[in-house]
Amino acid sequence: MTIYGYVRVSSTDQNEQRQLIALWEKAVEKNNIFMDKQSGKDFDRPQYRKLMRKVKLGDLLYILSIDRLGRNYEEIQNQWRVLTKEKGIDICVINMPLLDTRQCRDLMGTFIADLVLQILSFVAQSERENICKRQEEGIAAAKARGVKFGRPEKQIPENFAKLVIEWEKKKIPLSEVLKQCSMSEATFYRRLREHRIQKKY
Template identity: 75%
Template sequence: MEEKKIYGYVRCSSADQNEDRQMIALHEAAVPEKNIFMDKQSGKDFDRPNYKKLVQELKAGDLLYILSIDRLGRNYEEIQNQWRILTKEIGIDICVLDMPLLDTRNGKDLMGTFIADLVLQILSFVAQSERESIKKRQAEGIAAAKARGVKFGRPEKEAPDDFGRIVKAWEQKKLSFADVLEKCNMSEATFYRRLREYRLLRNK
């Protein structure tokens, strides 16, 4: 009979860069280091190559540890779908460490299964609602900050002190455009923006 294996899965997003909490929880659950699969993703991207590798490796009877239910998906439908694939189609057990009720090793009878399914539905709904609420608050915060004149993104690069001399040398064809950009340490778009500002002030 093939030995049942213990696995762990860690997922970090751009909003949750630190995987330490998840790794510590898996180590405390005695998951072998070689059996921990981790994905780091950013923004809207939800491509999870290591999760796909993990699913390929899982066999019926294996045990998968995750810290929280939202590691399985980014919305209600996806969490439900992954849970079904893992527990029903592949036939593994899942233990959600921050929610002891979601441990499929317990309560294999009808009532236990019903309670686990109910808790799963509630938690996956809460996870999605929380994510949507965070996004909404972020969008509202950004909008309010912009209304106050707060600028986002990289700060604008200031013109060097000798910008006028550089421009004059360029206008007299003593400097190439590439040399101008190098001396100013600017992109082409920023240079032309600063040039317009400079000429406006010069012509006043």
């Protein structure tokens, strides 16, 4: 039997140390820990796929919490089935002792584990949906207050009109205009269109 661990953090900014410490405390060797740094909305993860190729009948997989498998109710249920039924491995969810397939091999134990799994995977998906909803509401409220998102608008220099005239008369090359304006070519042409529209009015 080989003992594996799986870690997932939702982005490169999230700290994975808490999950790693929990796995090390279970004596999982470092080279048997697979870690992905990306969203849990699906299972298209390089390290998870590599783990799936490695595990075999009788192996043990540790994860800190059920939402490390993902946050979609159906996918969590499906992956649990693939790991335990098709791969034939044991799973231990460290922060939920009831979800330890080594401890629930009788009918009642299996029933309790399945029930807990369904509840937790449902809660994980609900939490994800609530987070997304709160983010959308927060962005809408911020926009209503006048908060602008994205990069700040590139300001045009005071001599922009003069530079445009000289460029149009071929007195200076476009590269020199871009340099003096500190703009990319795409930004220059966009601001040029805006400038010409303003001149009309």
